[in-house]
Amino acid sequence: MPASEGSLSEEVEVAREEPRGGLAVAVWATLKRDLVLLLRRRSEVLNPLVFFAIVITLFPIGISPDPALLAAIAPGLLWVAALLAALLSLDSLFRADYDDGSLEQLLLTPQPLALLALAKVAVHWLLTGLPLALMAPVLGIMLALPAGSYVILGVSLALGSASLSLIGAIGAALTVGLSRGGVLLSLLVLPLYIPVLIFGAGAVQAAIYGDGVLAHLAILGALLALALILAPLAIAASLRISING
Amino acid sequence: MWAFINKLRSPKWFYAISARLQPWFWAAALILIVTGTIWGLAFAPADYQQGNSFRIIYVHVPAAFLAQSIFVSLAVTGLVFMVWKIKIADMAATVMAPLGAAMTFVALFSGAVWGVPTWGTWWMWDARLTSMLILLFLYLGVIALRGAFASRDSASRAASVLAMVGVINIPIIKYSVDWWYTLHQPATFTVTGRAAMPMEMWLPLLIMVLGFYSFFIALTLMRTRSEILRRESSKRWVRELAEEAN
Numbered sequence: 014m015p016a017s018e019g020s021l022s023e024e025v026e027v028a029r030e031e032p033r034g035g036l037a038v039a040v041w042a043t044l045k046r047d048l049v050l051l052l053r054r055r056s057e058v059l060n061p062l063v064f065f066a067i068v069i070t071l072f073p074i075g076i077s078p079d080p081a082l083l084a085a086i087a088p089g090l091l092w093v094a095a096l097l098a099a100l101l102s103l104d105s106l107f108r109a110d111y112d113d114g115s116l117e118q119l120l121l122t123p124q125p126l127a128l129l130a131l132a133k134v135a136v137h138w139l140l141t142g143l144p145l146a147l148m149a150p151v152l153g154i155m156l157a158l159p160a161g162s163y164v165i166l167g168v169s170l171a172l173g174s175a176s177l178s179l180i181g182a183i184g185a186a187l188t189v190g191l192s193r194g195g196v197l198l199s200l201l202v203l204p205l206y207i208p209v210l211i212f213g214a215g216a217v218q219a220a221i222y223g224d225g226v227l228a229h230l231a232i233l234g235a236l237l238a239l240a241l242i243l244a245p246l247a248i249a250a251s252l253r254i255s256i257n258g
Numbered sequence: 259m260w261a262f263i264n265k266l267r268s269p270k271w272f273y274a275i276s277a278r279l280q281p282w283f284w285a286a287a288l289i290l291i292v293t294g295t296i297w298g299l300a301f302a303p304a305d306y307q308q309g310n311s312f313r314i315i316y317v318h319v320p321a322a323f324l325a326q327s328i329f330v331s332l333a334v335t336g337l338v339f340m341v342w343k344i345k346i347a348d349m350a351a352t353v354m355a356p357l358g359a360a361m362t363f364v365a366l367f368s369g370a371v372w373g374v375p376t377w378g379t380w381w382m383w384d385a386r387l388t389s390m391l392i393l394l395f396l397y398l399g400v401i402a403l404r405g406a407f408a409s410r411d412s413a414s415r416a417a418s419v420l421a422m423v424g425v426i427n428i429p430i431i432k433y434s435v436d437w438w439y440t441l442h443q444p445a446t447f448t449v450t451g452r453a454a455m456p457m458e459m460w461l462p463l464l465i466m467v468l469g470f471y472s473f474f475i476a477l478t479l480m481r482t483r484s485e486i487l488r489r490e491s492s493k494r495w496v497r498e499l500a501e502e503a504n
Contacts (some may be wrong), residue, residue: 084262089445183419183423190407190412191407194406197402197403197406200398200399201399201402201403201420204392204399204424205396205423205426206428207431207434207435211434215438232434239430243308243426247422247423250340250414250419254419255418
């Protein structure tokens with residue numbers, strides 16, 4: 014694969030330039046490599062967004078096109094659909110790296126695996142969570158979401174999906190060595206998503222009713238802070254298990 | 259201290275010591291559960307609001323206690339296994355997970371049955387029922403993950419990590435679900451605070467809780483022993499044991 018060869022020789026060069034090869038260099042290299050690889054496989058970035066749109070289309074067809082009814086359930090629908098879309102994209106988070114062996118190289122680097130994994134998760138959020146958050150208000154219009162809650166919908170999704178990526182990456186790391194880990198991955202990860210869903214959808218509801226949304230957003234931020242500290246350690250441990258097994 | 263920990267590492271030693279402990283826990287479980295059941299179902303006074311239907315509490319609460327304790331035990335044994343590589347810990351975790359899932363189901367089912375006379379419906383999206391349901395999903399995840407790996411060592415370590423991740427999340431899930439919605443009465447049973455119910459109702463409940471815990475310990479010892487025999491079946495001491503039995 015030309016992509017991985019390119020990044021490999023790049024890493025060699027980086028090592029030559031900076032013999033003490035700092036952590037920042039490694040993290041930056043991982044970030045750049047993952048961004049380039051994902052942007053080359055554009056369908057992997059676009060598919061979750063298309064999935065999001067299709068699922069949102071199903072609800073008016075399945076339930077009722079009545080705007081009043083849709084408006085009442087729109088915050089929950091948008092959040093659940095975005096959560097499922099993010100979940101679907103998780104399986105490929107470590108899959109390609111596992112198949113071509115670059116994950117093993119990542120394990121062998123002297124830099125802490127947790128931080129390199131964090132860089133990979135950051136790219137995943139940047140190309141899945143953030144686009145979903147940007148797209149959600151558009152779908153909100155289609156579900157007759159009451160005005161005044163669009164910004165909060167986007168912000169809560171952007172904040173919440175970062176936690177979703179971090180927590181989901183633990184599941185992805187645990188199941189990457191299994192040939193059919195997809196369904197198992199959702200079984201492991203979905204229960205852990207519930208707090209994020211509660212406060213994310215709650216923020217949008219609060220915005221609709223005119224309550225204070227800051228409490229919800231603050232808790233989403235707290236969940237993200239906790240996930241930022243603990244999840245990379247669990248991801249690193251899980252990757253080690255998957256590679257050695 | 260180290261000598262003791264080293265002894266703990268040996269499945270053979272555990273097999274011997276658990277054989278001596280096991281009958282005591284079975285006896286305690288039998289006596290406590292029989293006493294608690296008879297006392298709770300026949301002699302405890304009926305609730306002035308709920309009548310006799312409150313007696314479901316004598317199954318519901320101990321099962322819910324065990325459901326939560328067993329998940330914590332899974333995480334603790336997982337940590338012990340990951341840090342000290344004590345195989346017994348993982349064997350215990352293997353056999354505890356299905357029991358924990360079963361207890362969660364019992365708590366959910368008895369809660370649903372209790373819901374019919376008190377709430378008039380089998381299921382309410384009430385905070386505590388919902389977090390119990392999520393706990394059941396967490397159990398099923400741990401069991402499924404353990405079953406998915408071909409290599410036993412990977413399966414054990416993966417299940418340990420997931421149990422630890424789950425146990426960090428349980429309080430978060432619990433409080434967020436509480437925030438989300440609550441219909442349920444506040445906690446009925448506290449060890450430290452003053453009991454919210456009269457002594458005649460509370461004592462049988464305490465006996466039932468202790469009985470359920472004894473049952474859990476006895477069953478875990480017994481099933482861990484069979485797990486030891488299964489995993490160590492190629493070891494000499496197990497073969498000698500089998501030959502003696504024949």
